[in-house]
Amino acid sequence: MKYKYDILRKLNLIDKTDELLRFSARNNIKKLIKKKRRYLRKKFQIYNNSAMILQSFFRRISFSNNLKDHKHRKKRDSIHFANDHTLLGTDIKDIPQIYFYYFTSNNINHAFDIRELKKCFNNNNDSCRHPYTQEKISIEINKQVNRIIRRLEYRNVPTHIPDYIPQSSILTTRMASLHYDLLKLNVYSDIDKFYKFDVIDYVYFLEDLTGNILLNEDIDDEDFDDIVEIYEKSQKHYHNKYKEKCLHILIDIINGILNTEHDRETKALAISELIDNYNFNH
Numbered sequence: 001m002k003y004k005y006d007i008l009r010k011l012n013l014i015d016k017t018d019e020l021l022r023f024s025a026r027n028n029i030k031k032l033i034k035k036k037r038r039y040l041r042k043k044f045q046i047y048n049n050s051a052m053i054l055q056s057f058f059r060r061i062s063f064s065n066n067l068k069d070h071k072h073r074k075k076r077d078s079i080h081f082a083n084d085h086t087l088l089g090t091d092i093k094d095i096p097q098i099y100f101y102y103f104t105s106n107n108i109n110h111a112f113d114i115r116e117l118k119k120c121f122n123n124n125n126d127s128c129r130h131p132y133t134q135e136k137i138s139i140e141i142n143k144q145v146n147r148i149i150r151r152l153e154y155r156n157v158p159t160h161i162p163d164y165i166p167q168s169s170i171l172t173t174r175m176a177s178l179h180y181d182l183l184k185l186n187v188y189s190d191i192d193k194f195y196k197f198d199v200i201d202y203v204y205f206l207e208d209l210t211g212n213i214l215l216n217e218d219i220d221d222e223d224f225d226d227i228v229e230i231y232e233k234s235q236k237h238y239h240n241k242y243k244e245k246c247l248h249i250l251i252d253i254i255n256g257i258l259n260t261e262h263d264r265e266t267k268a269l270a271i272s273e274l275i276d277n278y279n280f281n282h
Contacts, residue, residue, distance in 0.1 A: 065144075065147060068144065069144060069147065069148055069151075072101055072102055072103060072144065073097075073100055073101055073114075073148070074100075075097065075100055079102070079109055080109060081102065081109050081110060081111045082108050082109060082110055082132070082176075082177065082180050083110050083111060083132065083173065083176060083177075086111070086112060086113045086116055087112070087113070087116045087117070087120060087131055087173060088113070088116055088161075090113060092111045095111070095112075095113050096113075098152070098157060099113045099114050099115055100112075100113070100114070101113075101114035101117065101145070101148065103141050103144075105130055105133065105135065106133075108180075110130075110131075110132055112131075113161075114145060114148055114149065115149075115159050115160070115161045116161060117131070117145060118145055118146075118149050118159070119161060121137070121142065121145065128141075128142045131173050131174075132173045132174055132176070132177035133174070133177055133255065171195075171244055171247055171248070174248070174251050175191055175194075175195055175247075175251070178191065178251055178254060178255070179191045181255070181258055181268075182258075182268055182271075182272060185258070185264060185265045185268040185269075186265065187265070187268040187269050187271075187272045188272070189271070189272035189275050189276065190272075190275055190276050191275075193275060193276070193278070194275045195247070197243075197246075197247075197278075198243065199230065199231050199234045199242050199243050199246050200231060201278070202227060202231075202243075202246040202247065202249075202250055203227055203228060203231050203246075204278075205250070205274065205275075205278060206219075206223070206224055206227055206250065206253070207224075208274050208278070209253065209271070209274065210224065212270055212274070214263065214266065214267060214270050215257055215267060215270060215271070218253075218256055218257045218260055218267075219253055219256075219257075220253075223249055223252075223253055226249055227246050227249055227250075230242050230245050230246055230249075231246075254271055257271065258271075
């Protein structure tokens with residue numbers, strides 16, 4: 001074959017620029033084709049096996065995630081929730097099953113309309129935080145919420161809610177959580193009174209906390225400086241956001257005190273007495 005090709009080439013009877021014709025005229029062209037076929041078949045088998053392993057792995061992961069998601073989206077009477085309403089005030093019992101979601105943090109269950117929870121996460125640009133405790137949400141919970149939302153959107157289920165999650169609603173949920181924590185320690189405090197404090201009242205109340213020998217060791221001096229700074233800003237032009245900032249700081253301080261290992265009940269009782277006995281004409 002190669003001999004005939006060379007003769008025809010010298011006689012200018014074939015296209016000299018045709019590379020395909022030149023290769024096909026080689027004497028061992030059949031062996032080369034068979035060798036190439038074996039090589040490609042071997043490569044295909046390797047890639048096909050790898051693809052099957054990856055597909056099997058992702059199927060197992062998808063199945064496992066579906067089981068976890070289903071567990072946290074099932075309404076069960078046997079589960080006790082710390083909250084009675086969603087972030088926008090809907091009764092937990094009235095949450096449509098398709099939007100129901102709950103998770104457990106510090107052995108406490110909270111139920112949500114998953115659309116509201118996702119909206120709340122989006123409002124925290126720096127990190128996803130628990131709406132009730134303001135603690136950072138684990139990566140697993142954040143991924144689970146996003147995964148469920150994507151699945152709903154894939155099924156063309158509406159996930160948009162026109163209402164935004166107001167700051168006052170988040171504060172209300174944090175206050176409710178604080179009240180629940182005190183109740184667990186058998187302390188019944190006037191949380192409504194604490195919520196009605198003004199900025200100056202929070203400054204004086206923090207002074208009372210720091211003046212208590214039992215509580216002052218768990219309070220950071222920077223927190224007091226932050227509240228005083230907020231108070232000074234509020235004197236220039238008052239806005240309700242200053243009260244909300246103070247309240248967030250105080251709730252963080254009280255949560256920090258209640259999360260200590262020793263004398264939790266005694267400290268909770270001391271905080272409750274400071275709230276109940278606070279004089280607005282301080």
